[in-house]
Amino acid sequence: MKTKLIAPSLLSADFGNLQRDIEMLNESQADWVHVDVMDGRFVPNISFGFPIMQTVQQHAKKFVDVHLMIVEPEKYVEEFIEKGADLVSVHYEACVHLHRTVHLIQEKGAKAGVVLNPATPVLMLEDIIGDVDLVLLMSVNPGFGGQKFIENTYRKIAETKDLILSNNSTALIQVDGGVNLENAEKLFEAGADVLVAGNAVFSSADPAKTIELLKI
């Protein structure tokens, strides 16, 4: 997988015109489509589930990146993969048996990511870094789009990069939350490989142009 990737989050798309927004992403320079699944238990908000995932599967031509903000994600990963997820990321904080869940995702044919909330230290990944394809660092508390970026994410990117290098891991670093045209370049320079952007893309006058500018 190449780096400096943009993954627009469908959480900020217009659900009344979801096909239109996915087709816009297909034609844009977006690399991935980021799908935020929230259950109202792991996070204090409910977004959507399998029916929306089916719409994504029908229309998206880009790599589909699913972020599960749900308790007991191991119960649902297989169905998300059947419905087109190329990568499934699960929260460190939500998995009792993280190693088992990561390997389940990979056995079912998808890439596996592990997600850290802002208050979870990078060192918790020491014994799983060699198994995962991606580390997703939350730069806001998960649950809502349009929140303010938490600045200590830069330090966490550096720590994740060190962990990856010292373990000869090939995991990508993804950053999610409050990413915008002001901080994207700095985040890539700090070592992020994939930036998720919801509000910055879908609230802009020209989402396709914003995606292009986020990559510069």
Ligand SMILES: O=C(CO)[C@@H](O)[C@H](O)COP(=O)(O)O
């Ligand atoms: O996972 C989440 C929120 O929990 C994110 O993917 C947000 O959707 C990012 O939104 P912006 O901060 O870019 O609006």
